[in-house]
Amino acid sequence: MRKPLLTTDFLDRARRHYADEEAVLAVDGTRYTYAELGDRADRFSAALQDRGIEKGDRVAVLDPNTHYHLEAAYGAMQVGAVHTPLNYRLTPDDFAYMLSDAGVDAIYADAEYAANVEAVREEVPTDVFLTNDADAVDGDWESFDGALEDADPAAYERPEMDEDDVITINYTSGTTGDPKGVCRTHRAETLHAYLITVHQEITDDDVYLWTLPMFHVNGWGHIYAITGMGARHICTRGVDVADAFDRIRTEDVSYFCAAPTVLNMLGDHHADHGGATTGENPVRVATAGAAPPEATIRTVEEEFGWELKHVYGATETGPLVTTSDAKRHYDLDSDDRFAVKKTQGIGYLGTDVRVVDEDGDDVAPDGETIGEVVVRGNQVMDRYWEKPEATEQAFSERLDGYYHMGDLAVVDEDGFI
Structure with missing residues (x-):
């Protein structure tokens, strides 16, 4: 059976099964x-x-x-x-x-x-x-x-x-x-939302704090995933770290996304003002962009008691295509987890992430040989609006059929970017 994948299905499902449950705190x-x-x-x-x-x-x-x-x-x-x-x-x-x-x-x-x-x-x-x-x-x-x-x-x-x-x-x-x-497309947005639901472990009892801009690739797909699962949206007008901590405590926030810069702002605020870092729910936070330094991860996980998930992607790719949340590759109670969590990680389900040289060949998985990250997956964009030449270049420069991220990377022996 083939059922069309439509973005409208997310709100349809939520109001069918969670009509009387709180959807949004404005x-x-x-x-x-x-x-x-x-x-x-x-x-x-x-x-x-x-x-x-x-x-x-x-x-x-x-x-x-x-x-x-x-x-x-x-x-x-x-x-x-x-x-x-x-x-x-x-x-x-x-x-x-x-x-x-x-x-x-x-x-x-x-x-x-x-x-x-x-x-x-x-x-x-x-x-x-x-x-x-x-x-x-x-x-x-x-x-x-x-x-x-x-x-x-x-x-x-x-x-x-x-x-x-x-x-x-x-x-x-x-x-x-x-x-x-x-x-x-509907299909790309839907499959990306499915992927983050799995990899970010989103459930219907989640309480999601909006610090990540909704405009940024549809809030990394969370306007769909949080809605479709029937979880709660806690709205904000941007990043205010004092308000963020207050919302986490009073609304029992369980999940949010934050760039490393925002995590550092939260760390600085907590160092100056202290206070509880959770409400009734345990907290997990996804971060992307520059690799978070070990000190930031320590603050988030050891001082705040949150679980950090490091992810990676681009506007053109959904955005998310990799995760370093691969627990079988590190001991949860050991400092060896920092070396893994700082990487961009491994590909999401159904996502082919490679690092290739100028000839389009995979670089050696030695943690040293540099190449460009290229991606193929159902969450990748259809095209650039009315820019066919830019679209062609983005998908064919080194390796035909893959979106070229423009980022340089190495790959370790376990396949982590």
Whole structure:
């Protein structure tokens, strides 16, 4: 049997089995059940269709980690529109480029950041502008909540969708040129969410703290995995370490993601202020980016009592493609675990991760010979938005059919990157 893999299945499952359970703790303290979250997403779907949004149209979301982001994302995807999250730290010129490049048809922007879109309004190809606080934004912006109140949640029509349809466009950082729109399909997003559910050990009783930006590759897939499992979202407006510790204690947070820099910020804050580092639940934290130094891992695991999972990837790959959480390769009570946890690790299930030389041949697994990391997996992007030459180069430069990460690495005798 073949059942299409659709991103809409995650919220559908949650409200079918967890309708009366808490889904989201909003920044303002409002708590929403999965039935309520689903109703608000349905209303946004209806509001989008009332404004002419159709399958394949792009809906941009400029928002920190609030419930509005979740509602806008699912509301857009339910009508087959392409969820296009944007980095709220960027400039008006950045937004003008990305919104025009994607050809967006509607924009939801948090009131704190909407001015940066308003500044380039005439350069943006849409006349649908929504925000959470229209009174706080100069220009002609509609109220998101007002649009939901006026919408009939039963009125929207969900179109036929195929798992190979593009459903998200995530823009790269643009460090070597203009940002590129990474096109990801229902299938890629779904399988990536399945993978992180397994490797990050996500369950329905998890309490997930949003410190990782939702805009960053859809929060590493957690807008799907946490929702689909029926776990709780604890929303924030970014990283505030004092608030993070408070939420961990008072909301019994069990899981979150944090770059090594954020882990260091948490360590510095705790060294200065002390206090409990957990609530009722044990805590695990995923980190990615630069390899965390041993001192950081010691702080997280020995002082905080958390379990650290080091992962690796890129916007184009889902993002996550490897993990160093391979417990049979180290003694949990020995310092030998640090040497393993500092590596990028081994490939996720169903993911082919290799390090190759200039001829596309695998480097020797000696921990010394350097090559480029290349990846093949179901979570890898479909293409760059309207950039066929860049797509071709990304998948064929050294080894045909593999996405080329642009990162140099070595491989040890156990296959760890």
